[in-house]
Amino acid sequence: MLEILRPAEYADFRSAALSIFGRLDGDAAVEAFGLDDLLTPSADLDDPRPVLAFLEAQGYHGARTDVLGRFALTGPLPPWGALPAQRRVLAGFTVDTTRFAIPGPIPGSDAVLDIPGAGVVVVADPLAAGRAADEADDYLTVIDPTTAPTTVLATEPLVNDFRADLLARTHLGIAAEILGVCDRLLDDAVAYAGTRRQFGRTIGSYQAVQHILAWAAAERYQLACLFDHATALASAGTLDPALARAVKAMAGRVGHAIVQAATQATGAISFTWEYSVNRLHRRVLTLDAVAGSSADLIAAIGREIRSGDEYPELLDLADLT
Numbered sequence: 001m002l003e004i005l006r007p008a009e010y011a012d013f014r015s016a017a018l019s020i021f022g023r024l025d026g027d028a029a030v031e032a033f034g035l036d037d038l039l040t041p042s043a044d045l046d047d048p049r050p051v052l053a054f055l056e057a058q059g060y061h062g063a064r065t066d067v068l069g070r071f072a073l074t075g076p077l078p079p080w081g082a083l084p085a086q087r088r089v090l091a092g093f094t095v096d097t098t099r100f101a102i103p104g105p106i107p108g109s110d111a112v113l114d115i116p117g118a119g120v121v122v123v124a125d126p127l128a129a130g131r132a133a134d135e136a137d138d139y140l141t142v143i144d145p146t147t148a149p150t151t152v153l154a155t156e157p158l159v160n161d162f163r164a165d166l167l168a169r170t171h172l173g174i175a176a177e178i179l180g181v182c183d184r185l186l187d188d189a190v191a192y193a194g195t196r197r198q199f200g201r202t203i204g205s206y207q208a209v210q211h212i213l214a215w216a217a218a219e220r221y222q223l224a225c226l227f228d229h230a231t232a233l234a235s236a237g238t239l240d241p242a243l244a245r246a247v248k249a250m251a252g253r254v255g256h257a258i259v260q261a262a263t264q265a266t267g268a269i270s271f272t273w274e275y276s277v278n279r280l281h282r283r284v285l286t287l288d289a290v291a292g293s294s295a296d297l298i299a300a301i302g303r304e305i306r307s308g309d310e311y312p313e314l315l316d317l318a319d320l321t
Contacts, residue, residue: 013054017033017057017058020057025063026063030065039067041077042075046235046237048231052173055071055177056179058180059179060181060183061184064139066088066103066104068173069090069091070089072091072093072166072170073091078120078161079158087109088108090102090109091170092111092126092143093174094290094291099142099143106126107125108125109126110125111126112153114159117156120152120154120159123143124151130142130144134285137282167291169239171241171245171248172230172234174290175248176227178287182258184276188280189262189266192265213261216257216261216262220254226250246301249292249298252293252294255287255288
């Protein structure tokens with residue numbers, strides 16, 4: 001149902017990516033979707049919708065590619081030093097004051113890290129210097145640049161003019177993945193409720209379970225609306241860092257709410273390795289922690305509103321026509 005309420009062209013990209021992830025993962029999925037030529041540093045990516053739809057499908061399948069790290073580096077970048085030749089370059093994203101997360105299978109790749117106060121640095125072969133953020137899911141590798149050899153690519157003054165743009169792409173990409181995970185959690189929970197029987201009836205026939213899943217679906221729809229609005233603006237040439245931050249903040253909050261609803265609807269099986277909720281729950285937790293958690297971003301937005309002279313409208317619906 002959600003798909004028919006979303007922009008048709010974006011939904012087509014998403015459907016194509018979902019089909020590919022049903023058969024492939026990693027670089028094979030990226031190649032089959034045709035993203036390699038779009039995902040190069042400083043690429044002129046006029047329309048980010050194919051990449052965002054791909055990331056949403058990746059979240060739905062719990063797949064692992066390095067598209068998020070490559071997508072963040074598209075668009076204008078500072079005039080940094082020469083990047084290593086013949087090596088793929090991925091962006092790393094902050095987890096806390098000393099750690100960064102790098103997405104995807106990354107052997108033979110280098111990580112570009114934006115360290116406030118230090119500028120942009122590159123870490124060669126971060127897989128060797130890091131560890132998996134989640135021992136059950138090797139999608140994100142966490143590294144501490146203070147313990148790994150780094151090379152400065154751009155000093156802090158050069159990075160300041162480009163930081164907001166880079167972070168905006170990061171926030172939208174992560175939100176796309178979380179939205180995909182939320183879709184999968186709800187689809188699996190609804191399927192389970194339609195087959196699991198208690199007292200001679202499927203549990204999905206009980207009003208209490210229906211209410212849980214209906215409220216979760218409403219949360220997901222709110223996130224999809226805000227995400228689609230931000231994506232439409234970005235495809236029209238307006239990448240709004242404040243809006244992208246709000247989308248990421250909502251994605252983390254909605255992700256946690258849907259995990260809770262799916263756990264309530266599916267019961268004890270959700271805590272076992274044999275069922276999908278456990279693995280998807282962990283993916284939501286790790287994605288929410290990257291590039292600012294929902295709690296931190298909401299607090300930052302609140303501080304800005306409190307200290308400002310007026311309360312900004314998050315969406316101007318007149319701009320949607």
